[in-house]
Amino acid sequence: MSFPPTPLVRFLEDEGLRATVEAGLRKVASELGRSEHDFAAAAFVSFEAWTVRPSRATTRFGSISTRTRILRLTTLDCSEATRRDTILHEVAHIVMSELVSKSERHGPRWKTLARALGARPSGRGVDPRFREASAALRADREQIVARCERCGVEIKRLRRSTRDWRRYAHRGCGGRFVSTA
Ligand SMILES: [Zn+2]
Ligand SMILES: [Zn+2]
Structure with missing residues:
Protein backbone atom coordinates (compact mmCIF):
# COMPACT_ATOMS: atom_id res chain seq x y z
CA MET A 1 0.00 0.00 0.00
CA PHE A 130 5.66 -9.96 2.40
CA ARG A 131 7.64 -12.89 1.05
CA GLU A 132 4.92 -13.64 -1.49
CA ALA A 133 4.56 -9.99 -2.51
CA SER A 134 8.30 -9.48 -2.91
CA ALA A 135 8.69 -12.68 -4.95
CA ALA A 136 5.88 -11.50 -7.26
CA LEU A 137 7.49 -8.09 -7.65
CA ARG A 138 10.90 -9.59 -8.43
CA ALA A 139 9.36 -11.91 -11.04
CA ASP A 140 7.59 -8.89 -12.51
CA ARG A 141 10.84 -6.97 -12.84
CA GLU A 142 12.63 -9.83 -14.57
CA GLN A 143 13.04 -9.83 -18.32
CA ILE A 144 13.69 -12.65 -20.74
CA VAL A 145 17.28 -12.18 -21.90
CA ALA A 146 17.78 -15.39 -23.90
CA ARG A 147 15.82 -18.32 -25.30
CA CYS A 148 16.89 -21.81 -26.35
CA GLU A 149 16.44 -22.19 -30.12
CA ARG A 150 15.58 -25.84 -29.84
CA CYS A 151 13.26 -26.21 -26.82
CA GLY A 152 12.28 -22.60 -26.14
CA VAL A 153 13.37 -22.52 -22.49
CA GLU A 154 13.80 -18.92 -21.34
CA ILE A 155 16.54 -17.32 -19.24
CA LYS A 156 15.33 -14.46 -17.04
CA ARG A 157 17.38 -11.80 -15.33
CA LEU A 158 16.68 -8.69 -13.26
CA ARG A 159 19.16 -6.72 -15.35
CA ARG A 160 20.02 -6.50 -19.03
CA SER A 161 22.46 -9.17 -20.07
CA THR A 162 25.59 -8.26 -22.04
CA ARG A 163 26.58 -11.91 -22.40
CA ASP A 164 26.91 -13.36 -25.91
CA TRP A 165 24.30 -16.07 -25.43
CA ARG A 166 25.03 -17.76 -28.81
CA ARG A 167 28.22 -19.13 -27.29
CA TYR A 168 26.25 -21.13 -24.76
CA ALA A 169 24.41 -24.40 -25.20
CA HIS A 170 21.34 -25.31 -23.18
CA ARG A 171 22.42 -28.24 -21.02
CA GLY A 172 18.93 -29.65 -20.91
CA CYS A 173 18.57 -30.24 -24.64
CA GLY A 174 21.87 -29.27 -26.29
CA GLY A 175 20.25 -26.44 -28.28
CA ARG A 176 21.83 -23.01 -28.78
CA PHE A 177 20.67 -19.89 -26.99
CA VAL A 178 19.71 -16.68 -28.76
CA SER A 179 19.64 -13.28 -27.06
CA THR A 180 16.23 -11.70 -26.88
CA ALA A 181 17.03 -8.37 -25.19
ZN1 LIG B 1 17.51 -2.65 12.37
ZN1 LIG C 1 16.81 -26.22 -24.89
Whole structure:
Protein backbone atom coordinates (compact mmCIF):
# COMPACT_ATOMS: atom_id res chain seq x y z
CA MET A 1 0.00 0.00 0.00
CA SER A 2 1.70 3.20 -1.13
CA PHE A 3 1.54 6.55 0.63
CA PRO A 4 2.88 10.07 0.01
CA PRO A 5 6.11 11.22 1.71
CA THR A 6 5.01 12.20 5.22
CA PRO A 7 6.74 14.02 8.11
CA LEU A 8 7.63 11.39 10.72
CA VAL A 9 5.65 12.91 13.58
CA ARG A 10 2.50 13.11 11.49
CA PHE A 11 3.11 9.60 10.23
CA LEU A 12 3.29 8.28 13.82
CA GLU A 13 0.05 10.11 14.61
CA ASP A 14 -1.68 8.68 11.52
CA GLU A 15 -0.54 5.18 12.49
CA GLY A 16 -1.75 5.66 16.06
CA LEU A 17 1.78 5.16 17.38
CA ARG A 18 2.68 8.57 18.81
CA ALA A 19 1.53 7.77 22.35
CA THR A 20 3.21 4.34 22.17
CA VAL A 21 6.54 5.92 21.20
CA GLU A 22 6.28 8.67 23.84
CA ALA A 23 5.46 6.20 26.60
CA GLY A 24 8.26 3.87 25.53
CA LEU A 25 10.82 6.69 25.51
CA ARG A 26 9.77 7.87 28.97
CA LYS A 27 9.94 4.32 30.29
CA VAL A 28 13.44 3.65 28.93
CA ALA A 29 15.05 7.07 29.55
CA SER A 30 16.62 6.29 32.94
CA GLU A 31 18.08 3.00 31.64
CA LEU A 32 19.91 5.08 29.02
CA GLY A 33 20.99 7.62 31.64
CA ARG A 34 18.53 10.33 30.58
CA SER A 35 15.78 12.21 32.34
CA GLU A 36 12.34 10.88 31.60
CA HIS A 37 10.76 13.99 30.20
CA ASP A 38 13.76 15.47 28.38
CA PHE A 39 14.56 12.27 26.51
CA ALA A 40 11.09 11.94 24.97
CA ALA A 41 10.93 15.66 24.23
CA ALA A 42 14.38 15.70 22.62
CA ALA A 43 13.48 12.67 20.52
CA PHE A 44 10.35 14.34 19.18
CA VAL A 45 12.31 17.51 18.37
CA SER A 46 14.79 15.40 16.37
CA PHE A 47 11.88 13.66 14.59
CA GLU A 48 10.92 17.02 13.06
CA ALA A 49 13.77 16.63 10.55
CA TRP A 50 12.67 13.13 9.45
CA THR A 51 10.40 12.08 6.59
CA VAL A 52 8.80 8.70 5.91
CA ARG A 53 8.90 7.58 2.28
CA PRO A 54 7.47 4.53 0.51
CA SER A 55 9.90 1.79 -0.52
CA ARG A 56 9.65 -0.98 -3.14
CA ALA A 57 12.67 -2.85 -1.86
CA THR A 58 12.06 -6.59 -2.06
CA THR A 59 14.43 -7.73 0.68
CA ARG A 60 13.46 -5.69 3.71
CA PHE A 61 10.48 -4.05 5.40
CA GLY A 62 12.15 -0.79 6.30
CA SER A 63 15.40 1.14 6.53
CA ILE A 64 16.70 4.54 7.54
CA SER A 65 19.26 6.95 6.15
CA THR A 66 20.81 9.11 8.86
CA ARG A 67 22.37 11.31 6.16
CA THR A 68 19.11 12.26 4.44
CA ARG A 69 16.96 11.60 7.53
CA ILE A 70 14.55 9.42 5.60
CA LEU A 71 12.75 6.37 6.97
CA ARG A 72 11.77 4.06 4.11
CA LEU A 73 8.86 1.73 4.70
CA THR A 74 7.73 -1.07 2.42
CA THR A 75 4.61 -0.64 0.31
CA LEU A 76 4.47 -4.37 -0.34
CA ASP A 77 1.79 -6.44 1.31
CA CYS A 78 2.63 -7.50 4.86
CA SER A 79 0.78 -8.16 8.10
CA GLU A 80 -0.32 -5.34 10.43
CA ALA A 81 2.00 -6.75 13.09
CA THR A 82 5.01 -6.61 10.74
CA ARG A 83 4.17 -3.08 9.68
CA ARG A 84 3.91 -1.87 13.27
CA ASP A 85 7.04 -3.75 14.29
CA THR A 86 9.00 -2.28 11.37
CA ILE A 87 7.99 1.30 12.17
CA LEU A 88 8.95 0.93 15.85
CA HIS A 89 12.18 -0.89 14.92
CA GLU A 90 13.25 1.95 12.62
CA VAL A 91 12.15 4.63 15.11
CA ALA A 92 14.44 2.96 17.68
CA HIS A 93 17.32 3.32 15.15
CA ILE A 94 16.43 6.99 14.65
CA VAL A 95 16.42 7.70 18.40
CA MET A 96 19.76 5.91 18.80
CA SER A 97 21.40 7.82 15.97
CA GLU A 98 20.01 11.20 17.02
CA LEU A 99 20.40 10.99 20.80
CA VAL A 100 22.63 8.13 21.88
CA SER A 101 25.14 6.75 19.40
CA LYS A 102 25.54 6.78 15.62
CA SER A 103 27.24 3.39 15.55
CA GLU A 104 24.99 1.33 17.79
CA ARG A 105 23.19 -0.72 15.08
CA HIS A 106 21.46 -3.65 16.85
CA GLY A 107 23.59 -3.39 19.99
CA PRO A 108 22.43 -3.80 23.59
CA ARG A 109 21.22 -0.22 24.09
CA TRP A 110 19.29 -0.36 20.82
CA LYS A 111 17.69 -3.63 22.00
CA THR A 112 16.65 -2.03 25.29
CA LEU A 113 15.11 0.86 23.40
CA ALA A 114 13.39 -1.31 20.79
CA ARG A 115 11.87 -3.48 23.50
CA ALA A 116 10.59 -0.41 25.37
CA LEU A 117 8.92 0.87 22.20
CA GLY A 118 7.26 -2.50 21.68
CA ALA A 119 9.33 -3.72 18.71
CA ARG A 120 10.75 -7.22 18.56
CA PRO A 121 14.36 -6.80 19.70
CA SER A 122 15.57 -9.31 17.13
CA GLY A 123 16.68 -8.70 13.57
CA ARG A 124 14.22 -8.90 10.75
CA GLY A 125 11.30 -11.24 11.11
CA VAL A 126 9.65 -13.46 8.55
CA ASP A 127 6.31 -12.49 7.04
CA PRO A 128 4.70 -14.89 4.55
CA ARG A 129 2.59 -12.14 2.98
CA PHE A 130 5.66 -9.96 2.40
CA ARG A 131 7.64 -12.89 1.05
CA GLU A 132 4.92 -13.64 -1.49
CA ALA A 133 4.56 -9.99 -2.51
CA SER A 134 8.30 -9.48 -2.91
CA ALA A 135 8.69 -12.68 -4.95
CA ALA A 136 5.88 -11.50 -7.26
CA LEU A 137 7.49 -8.09 -7.65
CA ARG A 138 10.90 -9.59 -8.43
CA ALA A 139 9.36 -11.91 -11.04
CA ASP A 140 7.59 -8.89 -12.51
CA ARG A 141 10.84 -6.97 -12.84
CA GLU A 142 12.63 -9.83 -14.57
CA GLN A 143 13.04 -9.83 -18.32
CA ILE A 144 13.69 -12.65 -20.74
CA VAL A 145 17.28 -12.18 -21.90
CA ALA A 146 17.78 -15.39 -23.90
CA ARG A 147 15.82 -18.32 -25.30
CA CYS A 148 16.89 -21.81 -26.35
CA GLU A 149 16.44 -22.19 -30.12
CA ARG A 150 15.58 -25.84 -29.84
CA CYS A 151 13.26 -26.21 -26.82
CA GLY A 152 12.28 -22.60 -26.14
CA VAL A 153 13.37 -22.52 -22.49
CA GLU A 154 13.80 -18.92 -21.34
CA ILE A 155 16.54 -17.32 -19.24
CA LYS A 156 15.33 -14.46 -17.04
CA ARG A 157 17.38 -11.80 -15.33
CA LEU A 158 16.68 -8.69 -13.26
CA ARG A 159 19.16 -6.72 -15.35
CA ARG A 160 20.02 -6.50 -19.03
CA SER A 161 22.46 -9.17 -20.07
CA THR A 162 25.59 -8.26 -22.04
CA ARG A 163 26.58 -11.91 -22.40
CA ASP A 164 26.91 -13.36 -25.91
CA TRP A 165 24.30 -16.07 -25.43
CA ARG A 166 25.03 -17.76 -28.81
CA ARG A 167 28.22 -19.13 -27.29
CA TYR A 168 26.25 -21.13 -24.76
CA ALA A 169 24.41 -24.40 -25.20
CA HIS A 170 21.34 -25.31 -23.18
CA ARG A 171 22.42 -28.24 -21.02
CA GLY A 172 18.93 -29.65 -20.91
CA CYS A 173 18.57 -30.24 -24.64
CA GLY A 174 21.87 -29.27 -26.29
CA GLY A 175 20.25 -26.44 -28.28
CA ARG A 176 21.83 -23.01 -28.78
CA PHE A 177 20.67 -19.89 -26.99
CA VAL A 178 19.71 -16.68 -28.76
CA SER A 179 19.64 -13.28 -27.06
CA THR A 180 16.23 -11.70 -26.88
CA ALA A 181 17.03 -8.37 -25.19
ZN1 LIG B 1 17.51 -2.65 12.37
ZN1 LIG C 1 16.81 -26.22 -24.89
